Amino acid sequence: MSGFAVPHWEEACDLGRRVVQTLHGIRLAGVDIAVTDRGPVALEINTPGDFDLLQIASRRGVLADPDIAALVATLRAR
Numbered sequence: 001m002s003g004f005a006v007p008h009w010e011e012a013c014d015l016g017r018r019v020v021q022t023l024h025g026i027r028l029a030g031v032d033i034a035v036t037d038r039g040p041v042a043l044e045i046n047t048p049g050d051f052d053l054l055q056i057a058s059r060r061g062v063l064a065d066p067d068i069a070a071l072v073a074t075l076r077a078r
Helices: 009-021 052-058 067-078
Strands: 030-036 039-046
Touching: 009 030, 009 039
Parallel strands: none
Antiparallel strands: 030 039
């Protein structure tokens, strides 16, 4: 939706990062976050993350996205 801004976007991103940092040994996770009137709330964590449906629907691999490719390269280097 053009022109729509997710309320508390930066706080939601920060919450997602903090949640994943608590998962020792897990390098990739999806965090479902709801934005409430009291701010962002983590609902659930999905590991290791499943990109199959995304890749099938978009008809391209996720590594075709330069941001994701850079993230994977960074994680592999660790």
